[in-house]
Amino acid sequence: MSQGINYQKEIREQPEALRRLLTEGRAEVEALAADIKTAAPLYGLFAARGSSDNAARYAQYVLGIHNNLTAGLAVPSFFSLYDSNPNMKGSLTIGVSQSGQSPDIVGVVQAATNQGALTAAITNEPDSPLAKASKHTIQLRAGVESAVAATKTYTTELMALAMISAAMEGKEERWEELARVPDYVQQTIDTNAALSGAEAFKSMEHLVVIGRGYNYSTAFETSLKIKETNYLVAEPYSVADLLHGPVAMIGEGFPVLLVAPKGKTHADVPKILETVADRKARLISITDDEEILGKSELGLKLPAMPEWVSPIAGVVAGQIFAGALAQANGLDPDKPRGLSKVTLTH
Amino acid sequence: MSQGINYQKEIREQPEALRRLLTEGRAEVEALAADIKTAAPLYGLFAARGSSDNAARYAQYVLGIHNNLTAGLAVPSFFSLYDSNPNMKGSLTIGVSQSGQSPDIVGVVQAATNQGALTAAITNEPDSPLAKASKHTIQLRAGVESAVAATKTYTTELMALAMISAAMEGKEERWEELARVPDYVQQTIDTNAALSGAEAFKSMEHLVVIGRGYNYSTAFETSLKIKETNYLVAEPYSVADLLHGPVAMIGEGFPVLLVAPKGKTHADVPKILETVADRKARLISITDDEEILGKSELGLKLPAMPEWVSPIAGVVAGQIFAGALAQANGLDPDKPRGLSKVTLTH
Numbered sequence: 001m002s003q004g005i006n007y008q009k010e011i012r013e014q015p016e017a018l019r020r021l022l023t024e025g026r027a028e029v030e031a032l033a034a035d036i037k038t039a040a041p042l043y044g045l046f047a048a049r050g051s052s053d054n055a056a057r058y059a060q061y062v063l064g065i066h067n068n069l070t071a072g073l074a075v076p077s078f079f080s081l082y083d084s085n086p087n088m089k090g091s092l093t094i095g096v097s098q099s100g101q102s103p104d105i106v107g108v109v110q111a112a113t114n115q116g117a118l119t120a121a122i123t124n125e126p127d128s129p130l131a132k133a134s135k136h137t138i139q140l141r142a143g144v145e146s147a148v149a150a151t152k153t154y155t156t157e158l159m160a161l162a163m164i165s166a167a168m169e170g171k172e173e174r175w176e177e178l179a180r181v182p183d184y185v186q187q188t189i190d191t192n193a194a195l196s197g198a199e200a201f202k203s204m205e206h207l208v209v210i211g212r213g214y215n216y217s218t219a220f221e222t223s224l225k226i227k228e229t230n231y232l233v234a235e236p237y238s239v240a241d242l243l244h245g246p247v248a249m250i251g252e253g254f255p256v257l258l259v260a261p262k263g264k265t266h267a268d269v270p271k272i273l274e275t276v277a278d279r280k281a282r283l284i285s286i287t288d289d290e291e292i293l294g295k296s297e298l299g300l301k302l303p304a305m306p307e308w309v310s311p312i313a314g315v316v317a318g319q320i321f322a323g324a325l326a327q328a329n330g331l332d333p334d335k336p337r338g339l340s341k342v343t344l345t346h
Numbered sequence: 347m348s349q350g351i352n353y354q355k356e357i358r359e360q361p362e363a364l365r366r367l368l369t370e371g372r373a374e375v376e377a378l379a380a381d382i383k384t385a386a387p388l389y390g391l392f393a394a395r396g397s398s399d400n401a402a403r404y405a406q407y408v409l410g411i412h413n414n415l416t417a418g419l420a421v422p423s424f425f426s427l428y429d430s431n432p433n434m435k436g437s438l439t440i441g442v443s444q445s446g447q448s449p450d451i452v453g454v455v456q457a458a459t460n461q462g463a464l465t466a467a468i469t470n471e472p473d474s475p476l477a478k479a480s481k482h483t484i485q486l487r488a489g490v491e492s493a494v495a496a497t498k499t500y501t502t503e504l505m506a507l508a509m510i511s512a513a514m515e516g517k518e519e520r521w522e523e524l525a526r527v528p529d530y531v532q533q534t535i536d537t538n539a540a541l542s543g544a545e546a547f548k549s550m551e552h553l554v555v556i557g558r559g560y561n562y563s564t565a566f567e568t569s570l571k572i573k574e575t576n577y578l579v580a581e582p583y584s585v586a587d588l589l590h591g592p593v594a595m596i597g598e599g600f601p602v603l604l605v606a607p608k609g610k611t612h613a614d615v616p617k618i619l620e621t622v623a624d625r626k627a628r629l630i631s632i633t634d635d636e637e638i639l640g641k642s643e644l645g646l647k648l649p650a651m652p653e654w655v656s657p658i659a660g661v662v663a664g665q666i667f668a669g670a671l672a673q674a675n676g677l678d679p680d681k682p683r684g685l686s687k688v689t690l691t692h
Contacts, residue, residue, distance in 0.1 A: 072418020233552040
């Protein structure tokens, strides 16, 4: 029980960290949104790795659907490895990194700033090289994160990105939806903290994690948490990509973790449930849908909430599952083998 | 031995298919390049799924490094699922799909065409809905592909994308490099066709496939071939992303497939070899580097070639490995369970 103390503590700190960012970070976000209005970028470009890359995946959906801005993920090695300098004029380039240290991420944002593009850093470290390379900085204000597996820096990254979208859209309704997120996260923690049932999955060696739309990011991040803390092969998919090939690997007893808060992506759910049933796979679910929970060997229940904010609470259920599985396996999420908190890739 | 007849035949047809595309497809590519020069797009956007998505990953590197064009992968579900219509003005939007049928891919390209953006289809079916939605069509000319697991449509997609880059750059040197690719592919087939040693990996349940830079695409596509034909969990990574978390799962006896043709990404190789040795993982390699081959339990040898074209031959070694593994497992690559040749996702 002494293992993963920081990981568990940092999971519980998320409602407070999200509230703090919403209050204290809003002025920084509004200043960026005002500059975006003036610069009128044609597309968004995110530079990020690891958990932050998953946050950027979320932003791709939010900016596309709420702000009509097409956004993609940058290739950091252009600058660091190939000494290339592709044109980023007309872009809004955002570097996302809790430490703000990784030279390849800083390289992308510095190049965009040098080219005259509008740039921003989303980071927990306002004095970091990433912040210095960017015109704007949104500070996560998550406090010290000690566990190697990121929790509160990830959910505050999602919140910062959602706040940028809300400020660009300028609708008070969006801010009201965001204001309720800390409570959704608290409910998710309260409902699932005493999770039993992860024990039954402790000897699995691999699984697939399925999510779509806004929660494509949640599938990636939940999968990463499981890999980092349990040394399992956990592979994330959208439903569509899964059906374009990889579905072949799902056979009897194969564990499938379905992230499916109610929303527009729910149309896919019957197809997934059918596939799981036909192939006698094992279902774990993260959802507010009682029908899916009823069909699951293990269900993590979410509160009902607007689909676009559901990844912020949904991933907390994923963090809890990964932690419970690590505990069942006697592993320490605070110190996964071979990982350090800050990874400097070039 | 009667299994995978089409898969094996289609692997062998690749040199000829690539030669045909180089000769017969050049006029279509030059016409597109002339329009790109006039339209001067600010960024590239690819709409694709499955193997074609991996071809788009390759194009991201080639266009960024050779043509200074930042390119990203579109989110097809914006149009099909969320009824959103993000701004694509200023983009070069390219749909990549062997069948040209998938409604979500057609949706992205049609929306871009409607917005007045420059659009192109890369497809084996010039009368498909995708071709009709696009201003330009580059026909793959790969002939009928019967095996569900794509081979020659993937390598011709890579070639079509490389040809677009060469035409945009306008350097004869690039065309000369492309002209040698069918021979590199033939050599890769001749060297590795009688692959023995896959048998020793037949009972593995998962592996990671590592590639970087241009060959990030090769890691993804090799991993997809293995999943489709062997029902294994095969997860692709760049070295950098692997070190940002997932490296934790690599332990004793864990199979690691390293795609590492010589080039700028080779700087990462010592770190990977060290990780594999420290953790007593099992190494499979696809490379022209004798040192790596010497350290591998199973090596697939490539000819020496310019790094930027190496994914076209490199993936053929991946196809051969996946096929040999399927044979060792008594599985049929022509008809993986639960997959059909054309997947219609929305």
